[in-house]
Amino acid sequence: MSDELKEEAFEQAPPPGEIPSPQQHFASRFSGLTGAIGPLVTVVLAFLISGIAILAIGKDPLKVYRAFWNGTGLNFFYHFGSYSIRIPFGTTHVWFWWDTASISAQNLQQTLLTTTPIILTALALALPFRAGMFNIGGQGQYWVGSIITVWVGESFIGLNGPVHIVLCLVVGTLGGAAWAGLAGILKAKWGVHEVISTIMLNWIAIWTSSWLLGQGGPLQGSQKSIPVSNSIADAAKLPIFWGPKLLQGLSIGIFIAVAMLFVYWLLINRSTLGYEIRAVGFNPDAARYGGMSVARNYFLAMAIAGAFAGLAGAIDILGWRYNLGQLDVQNQAGQIGFIGLAAALLGRNTALGVGAASLLFGALLTGTSGRQLDQSIFRPDLAGDLTTIIQGLVVLFVGLNLGAVAVWWRRKLRRVAA
């Protein structure tokens, strides 16, 4: 049984090319339908395996999955018909194909509400990944953005609505950018591995935010018995365009997030900065030779990523949280930053992929949340952990370079036949 070493020596004919590195696999040249096969298989595999796990604990996976599905609101589009609905921001009623006030409509609002920050934190991973970096710090950058937004939101009362909103969004974005930029500088100047630095920054953000919001902390609100901040000014709240305002309707934040998907696509594929980032990610030596500054690109990629994550935090505050509590920050479950990570990898770091994958995870989170899930079928807190398991499975399988596996499989068969 011989093991063969790969040699560079045979230059006679077009070499088959090295097995694309993981970077190349993720920042994949595959687009369109062929590119979607891998992620699709991954999702199916992940749900299959967790289905087996559900079976192992004595429940019916199909029933459980259907219970999840019911909560997502994706069945909103089933009930095609003719309804009279109220248009956003107005009181007139018009004719529409779907009932925008039904239960599944409310579920869909929740899903989209959850999808919004996931899109952004996913972009926060995707962009640096193109430059060859792994930004696990999305969660910390999200909190920094949130904290700053809460502070600016509850101060400056009396500011004009749109002005206040824009101000909050901007400072939240800048906060996240600075937090990630710190890790970027550490990498650019001192070669500090961004995984370590961003995780440390995550925890520093969590504990600092906890202190800020805690008993006696500087950002604690006027109600001194609970560790929660003041609510933001009414003027600073993002307009809700779908759903009852008082029952956590969907804000226009979703549009901002989708717009950012487009910005990401434009940046990576059509801008000179994106060209540099991709070059640095594939081959820093060649990038340097081409005149680019690798350090500058590391920093910029991280800063822009942090901006996305910070924006996510800002939108969540202005869109539905309206304040921030110590418990929010310390709650381990459903941490958006890490879900965004899984969504980015699943979406292969492309704009379209990230959008679709974020929707998937948004739906999953909503379907398994306490509000939507039928308790008798599955406990919501358990469902939260199940979601984390599915997350892990997705990342595990999407990390599989299906190309390499196929090649390995073919070689194994060849060896057996030979």
Add this chain to the structure above:
Amino acid sequence: MAEAPLLELRGITKRFPGVLANDDVSFDLRHGEVHALLGENGAGKSTLMNILYGLYTPDEGAILLNGKEIDVGSTKASIEHGIGMVHQHFMLIPVMTVAENIVLATEPRKAGIALDYTAARKRVRDLSDRYGLAVDPDAKIERITVGQQQRVEILKALYRGAEILILDEPTAVLTPQEARELFEIIRSLQEQGKSIIFISHKLNEVLEIADRITVLRRGKVVDTIPAEGATEPGLAQMMVGREVLLRVDKKPSQAGSPLLQVEDLHVFDDRGLEAVRGLSLEVHAGEIVGLAGVDANGQSELIDAIAGLRAVASGTVRLDGRDVTGDSAREMIDEGLGHIPEDRHRRGLVLPFSLAENLALHAYRKAPESRRGLLQLSTISRRAKRLLQEFDVRGGTPDTPAFALSGGNQQKVVLAREIDADPKVLIAAQPTRGLDVGAIEFVHRRLVEQRDAGRAVFLISLELEEILSLSDRILVIYEGQIVREFPPTASEEEIGLAMTGGGREEAA
């Protein structure tokens, strides 16, 4: 005297995806002989030997040792059969010592579990004395010279009881003096009863050291002949299959003003040692200056410094009269410097990028390839189409990723990009490394074209033949300084001598 061969390879065939590396190759080795395996890059020599050493399995064929068929399915098996190999790229661990590298995987033990360093050292010294290969067992590999490293590799094979030694292009990294020492070592090993397979593409060496020569071409054996009576042109013809022009046809040069001036340059390498020590040179418009020298004498650092990829400790670099010392790579490119890097995979290309994207590696920042920070894809694509045609690049369209092309075509892409930028000074570092003859001829023609168009071409190469055939002036670099200048009519011996410091004795 008919003697049964010690080792026989019969009908070896090996296929890789897309290429037949060895086609029914038969080869035999007699006891105590030095048998050279000659062929160009890509002829299949290394593949054949890797099969013998157990790194690849042949698709067809058999290997016989002393008449009996053996299985060399792994390196372990071939080592047990007494076959040892010294690779072209050394398989040594830089941070470990000589002794550690030699005894690796067969370490002497103390009390069953601890590594007996004293015994290891002693064994290394014994071997070293027995075969006359002087090494310091406690020296770290990263601190000894290349020639010494090669000795360590040979000792590694001998330590494992090798009776048959395969040497893969051993002189590629040696100075002529070290190469001579190597030949003495080979002869001494021969006297001690070892049999040696010597892989090379250098005709003169093969004629000097071998008893018999087997020529491979495109995976097939052309012939096996005794070294006595063989001639260089004869061998060359067997290697390539046609009359080989060993020199490029070119008009005499019309040198103009100096476009590249380097004065008293000092540059440090990655380890903090001075690699370029007070070097000065000039390249004029309309001439090709060739820099000859053994690897690792400061060439890489010199090129990096001129190209703006490495800091200059002191000295000046002038491009067309302008002082550009210390400018960044980007500024150098803007000033009119073209650079064909010595490693096209590491530096010259971003392999996953398309050909169009690679061709735009310098131009992407400015109009018309980009406007206000956004890339103009149609412009980039059009330019790529034009260049691919002009430079006869085969194997892809502008959208093909670079890793799908052959080495020769990849190099053409690099050339296209650099030449199209219309540089005043073109640095060509190892421009034909790893290319087949057709591609080599193409590159040489283009370089001469550039020179005739009034550019200054600075050629750095480890192949003396290439330097002699292309250059209008030849400079020799040794230990970070220019030691001599030669006209292109100089002999290889003279230049080779200068490459070693002009007769200075090398410390062992």
Add this chain to the structure above:
Amino acid sequence: MTALTARFERVEWFAPRMIGVYGIVLGALAFWLALPPLVSRSSALPVLLGILAIAAGIWSFSRGEHRVGGGAIVAGILGIALALMALQSSTGHLKTVVVWSALFAAMLRYATPLIFAAIGGLYCERSGVVNIALEGMLLSGAFFGLWAAVWAHGWAGNAAWIVGLVGAALAGMAMAAIHAVWAIHFKVDQVVSGTAINFLALGITGYLFIDKYGDSGTPGDITNYGIPDIHLGFISGIPFFGAIFGQLNLMIWLSFLLVISTWFFVFRTPYGLRLRAVGEHPRAADTVGISVYKVRYIAVIGSGAIAAMGGAYLSLGFVHSFNEGMTQGIGFIGLASVVFGKWRPFPTWGATLLFGFSSALADRLPNAYGNQWGTLFQALPYALTLIAVAGVVGRSIAPAASGRPYVKQ
């Protein structure tokens, strides 16, 4: 031993580098003077020492020793600042916070899970495989160790902790096996597969925890059959050292053993040599007949077992309970320790002690400064890790083949 003394002989005691080191020591001393037991209340001495430290740092820096010199300048500034801060607090407060023996004992306790994680990571990294999943392995060990012990309590009584340790090791090995197959055979990006393991560990342990213990928490009697402390009667009489070493958990003593045996294994045995070869230059190792895959598999799975046992200490020997996500990033601090310790056992151990010390301090500081600051101080270990990694990392010191999958056709 001769190697060690040879090292000392080679030191130039007044070279710029050593002056920089003296500067760092002076800076630390400046701060220490203001603390118990000396509690110098005048600001003069600490400030003076701090200035000397800064001076030494500048001298060292200007002579080319940028890192050490810079470190001395920072140490000097920090020393003065912290000493002045200590002077603000009352002597009484200081005395409650800085009980050195208690601090050191706590340091050892906090450092132990770090050491296990770090040493596990060291083996893995030395073979050339990056292990981001230390966190997940720690967590798995913590949960499954506790679960196994509780399960075994019925028939093993107070020795149930042994079953716990075995269970933890098995869990860690299972997690590591996934990472190993993914990284070695499928040649996946090792950071991605490591992150996947972390998610899986978090989800699986969280799920099983809520399922089994969710409503009431883990049993309260684990202290009875958790990993025992070792009471050394003859030492506990000795002042200062007695308080530190007299009553330490078994795992802490085992951690010392682990570090020493790791050093011996990696640097003094043939297996360690092969391990290092595989991590530095796998192709060279392959050509002399070493099976790169086999070595890497053993290293990765072994690292899982070791790290998981650290987790078992956390749940069975330290806090005697389990909570979701209780490891809180310790695995990554362990990884940072390996980097900080330049992939060598003893410096890595030093790093874990340093981070353990910061955790111990973070625990006690609220006593002096009031509880609301307690939450902020929790960030101290992470901030310290960040600074340490930023200041010390040298890129070329990692095993050369670290993180790159080995391709065999």
